[in-house]
Every structure is written in structure tokens, then in C-alpha cells.
Amino acid sequence: MEAMKKSFLIALSNTIVVLLLAGSSTVVQACTPYDRAALLEFRSKLNEPYIGVFNTWKGQDCCNGWYGVSCDPNTHRVAGITLRGESEDPIFQRAKRSVLMTGSISPAICKLTSLSTIIIADWKGISGVIPNCITNLLFLRIVDLVGNRLSGVIPANIGRLQRLKVLNFADNQITGMIPTSVTSLTSLSHLDLRNNNITGVIPLDIGRLTMMSRLLLTGNKISGHIPESLTRIYRLADIELAMNRITGSIPASLGKMSVLATLNLDGNLISGEIPGTLMASSISNLNLSGNLITGKIPNTFGVRSYFTVLDLSKNRLQGPIPASITTASFIGHLDVSHNHLCGKIPTGSTFDRLEATSFAYNDCLCGKPLGNCRK
Template sequence: MATFFMPLLPVLFLCLLHTAISCPASDRAALLDFKAGLSEPYLGIFTSWTGTDCCTNWYGVNCDPTNGRVADITLRGESEDPILVRSGRMSGLMSGKISSSICKLDRLTNLVVADWKQITGPLPDCITTSLPMLRILDLPGNRLTGQIPSSMGKLSHLTVLNLADNQLTGKIPASLTAMSDLKHLDLTNNCLSDSIPSDFGNLKMLSRALLARNQLSGSIPSSIGNMNRLADLDLGGNKLSGSIPSNLGSMPVLSSLYLDDNKLSGNIPTTLLQSKGLGMLNLSRNALSGEIPDVFDSKSYFMVLDLSYNKLSGHVPHSLTSAAYVGHLDLSHNHLCGTIPTGSPYDHLEATSFAGNACLCGFPLSKYNM
């Protein structure tokens, strides 16, 4: 008889384990408090937040199977989620505020409340002190206000910080550069001011740094040039001044660099145009001067090279005709002079790529000047 019952024991144990591990009452209460601070009238995503077990069929909520604690909240207002498809809407609309009750979910690893358009108020300070296991904080596309908590650096396990497309003010917290695991940082399109921390380069694991369309001022920290994993850097649409650090052109995996629409001055570093990995470079709408370094060769490959609306002088670089590929090239609205070289890429460009240079001539300008 004993032999007959033995195979059933593991199954019974697993069933009992599943029954025992469910959402604790404290996590359920915290979620309901979080829900109470929000209003979502169109999709009804919170209608599933009923019953005693928040680990079962609560939309956007996932739990750790080993202890039943809430580990993941993912609520996206723009996605291909079936709940959006069934509603016939391309996006959702949610208003209200992110309640500090979220901080009671102290085993939370992922918090995603993205693209709901009308969520306002500040980011609760307690997130940085009460959620030690948080790895992803993804809150873009809302109307969050106030400052990024100064203690943000305490989230030592954070790999993704996305606060883009909000209305955040103040400075980038100095503590942020202590987040040694951070890989993706997006603060685009806010109202952040003051300077970029000088030790920004301490974020050694960072692969994307997107800080565009804010009100950041001061110089570009030279420490950024020491970031060996950074592939995408976007500082466009700010008030940055001073020269471009030459070591940006020596970064081993940098593939896109956007510094457009700032107040940068000085020469274009030769290293930038010699970089063999940098395929998208936009330095337009600054106050850069001097000549364009004529240092292109057969390994140069630019999908975008935009130097327009500066104070560049001298000749159009002839060596660009030896480049492996040049897609979009814009040298317009500078002080360039002389004849435009012949051959690729110049023979397939429009006159708009060279407009606004008073003493520049040759094709494609010539066909408009006949």
C-alpha cells in the first residue's frame, strides 16, 4: 500500500504549496490603495482587481511564485495588449496620481505605468527608499510633475529608468551616477535644468542615455567619453554650451550622437568624423566654427551626418567621396565656400543640403543658379 501512495506525494505537496502561496492581505490592500488613486474610464482594466488573491487574474499584476509577493506591475496605455484591441482603441487614458501605497509592495522588481497621458503629481519619494529590489522603473508618457527624488541612487539594482515625456523639473540628482547597474536612462522631453553631473561617466553599464528636449545647461562632461558600453547618446534640444569633448569620438560602441539645438561652440573634433562606429551624428543648430575636418575614408559610414545651422567655414570636405556610405547629409546654413566636390554622395543630394552658404557653388546648387 505504501508503494501505491508514494508517487502521489509530490503532486499533493505541489497542490498544497500552490494553495498556501497566494497574495498576502497587505499586498492586496496596497494594490487597492494604488488603484483608488487612479481613474481609467474606457478599458476597465481594474475590473479584474477583485477577489482575495491578487496573484490570480489581476490585470497587469504578477507575483513571485515562491512566496506570493507582488513582484511586477505592468500597465501600458499604448500597446498591442488584447484589452486594447478588444476595446477598439489605439491607446488608453488614465488620470489620477501614483499613490505612495505602492511603496508597501517591498518585493516589487518591475513598476511600469506608461503612456496614460493624464497621470499627474510627483513621483513618491518612498519609491527610492522602500523598494530595494526594483530593477525597472518605467513611467513615460504621463504628466508627472515635481523633481526626480534626490535619493534615486539608492535604487542600486535598477537597470531601466524611463521618465520620458512628463513634466518633471529640477536637476538630475547627483546620486543617480551611483546606480552601477543602470543600462537604460531616458529623461527625454521634461523640464529638467541645471548641468549634467560631472561624474556621469561613472554609469559604466549604461548603453542608452537619452536626455533630449530639456533645459540642461553647462558643458558636456568629458567623463562621458569613458563610458565603454554607451551606444546611444542624445543631448539634443537643451542649452548646453562650451566645446564638444574630443574623447566622444573614441568611445568604442557609440553609434548615435545627437547634440543638435544647443549652444555648443568651438571646432568639430576630428575624432568624431574619424569614428568607424558612429553612424548617426547630428550637430546641427549650434555655434560650431572652423573647418569641417577632411578626414573621411573608405571605412566611414554615416546614415545621418547633419552639420547644418552652424558657423562652419572653409571648403566642403572632398574626402567624403571616398566614404563607404553617406545617407542623409546636411551642410546647409553655414559659411562654406568654394565648389562642391563631384562624385558620391554629392551627386545624389538635393540643393537643400547646401543652401544658405553664400559663396558655395557647383552641383546640385548650379542647376538652380543657371
């Protein structure tokens, strides 16, 4: 009997030791007190009264159940903050439709030295500046602060973030120039600075960003020419530079880019003639409206020409609509209004479905859908 008791006590002791070790392991795997304190300091500068996204930020383990916080499973350091003001998450669907978070982005976020993702997007009420110290977070791959009221400038040393793939500061109130250090972000695939108050020029050596597929700068006060180096980014599919103060002519090499599908240059001060390369390129959405472009519409359309949108309106174009336009594979929307075009509108399936507004306010265009031409 004594031997059985002894064996039982030994087994019980071993079980207790295992449980204690397991409990100790769980504590080790929780987020570090340092990261937890940094998150709470970051949260203290934000106010979100409608949804309660921060109601889950309780307890010691910020890696478990804290809304929008993700951790590296190996190091248990905070690796991501994802807070979106427009989300399909059920927590948002149960809330009021008017979602708004106010406050500012605290520099405390820079204490989270393992961060690879910062998404604080579409809250429309977050103001203040972008903390300069984010350029010390060298593991960052995504920085998305779209849709707030952030002001100030883009941190000058943003180019230190060599792993960065997405940089999105669109729909804010950012001023100043595009930092020249941006061209050091050689892993960047998506640059979106739309709808801010950015001035200055596009960096001349932007062509160094060979991994970039989208360059979105619409709705700023950017001036200067379109850099020729831009056309050497062979992955670039979308270029949106509309509603700026860009001058000079359109580089003909834009039409030689193999995957470029969208080129929006409308609402600038661009002059010169339309390069013929654009009409036989891979571009399917071409908007040159509202510029100072002169000369004729190039007679270079062909079977490669496939346009969902071709908008050349509100320029100073002269001459006829070229006959080769009828050889295009497809033109969904065509607008050549508000120019100085003259002559008979070509006939064919492309033109049968277009309305008179597509050709209005020219010098002497005629034919369907306008009036008959004089003999």
C-alpha cells in the first residue's frame, strides 16, 4: 500500500510540474509588456465612440483577441495594426452608418519595432501629422493611412523602408513635395497619394521603382514634366496624374509600355501633340481631357487599339477624326468634344452608338450623330 501511495504522489508531482511548465510557456507566448504598453499609448490618442473597436483591448495578452492586432507566431511581437473605418466585419455592420474615429496617430506606434503592417484607413476624422519615426520601422511592408484628415508632409526619410510594398496616403490633407527618397523604395508596387495638397515635381529618377504597378497622384498640385524615366517601369499598369499642374508634352515612350492599361492625364496644362504610339498601344483607358494639346488626332489606330475609354475632349485639336479609328478593335466611350475638329465623322459600329455630345463644340464636324455634311 505504501509503495502505491508513493507511486501516486510521484505521478501527481510530475503532473503538477508539467502543468506549471505549460502555464509558464503560455505566459512567455503572450505579447510582451513593452508592446502592450505601446499599443495602449497609441490607443490613448484615438477616440472611437460608435463601434467600440477598442473594447477588446483588455487583458495582458495583446496577441489574443485584441481587435485589429496581429502578432508574429514565432516571436509573439506585434506585427500588424489593421483598423479600417469601412469594413464588412460584423462589428461594423451592427454599428451606426456614420463611422468616425478622431484623434491622431501617436508616435508610440514607433515603439512596435516588429511592425510590418500599419492600416489605419477610412476614418475621416483622424488628424495630425504622420509620425516621422515610422521611418525607423524597417520591417514595414504596408503603410495605408487613406481617408483621414492627416496634414503635414510625407516623412523625408521614407526611403529607408526598403521592404515597403504599399504606400497609401490618399484622401488626406498632406502638403509639401514627394520626398526624393521615395525613389529608394525599390520593392514598392503601389504608390497612392491621390487627393492631397502635394506640390513640387515627380522625382526625375522615379524609374528606379522597377517593381511598381500603380502610380496614383491625381488631385494634387504637382507641377513639372512627366519624367521620361517613368516609362522604363515595365510592370506599370496604371498611371493617374489627373487634376494637377503638369506641363510639357506627353512622352511618346508611354505608348511603348507593354502592360500600361490606364493613363489618366486629364485636367493639367499639358501641351504639344498626342504621340501616335498611344493609339496603337496596350492602353485601354486613355483620358487626356482638359489640357492644352494641339495638332491632329494621330492616324495610327489599328487592330491593337482597344479602348474602354478614349477621352480627348477640351483641348485644341484640329483636323478630322482619322479614318484609321474605324479599324480599332473596340472603343466603348469616345469623347472629342470642345476642340477645333472639322470634317465628316467616320461611320461604323463604333460610331453608331455614340451620342452628339461626344462630338459637340467643334469647328465643323458633321455627319451622324450630328447634322448632315454640306455638299
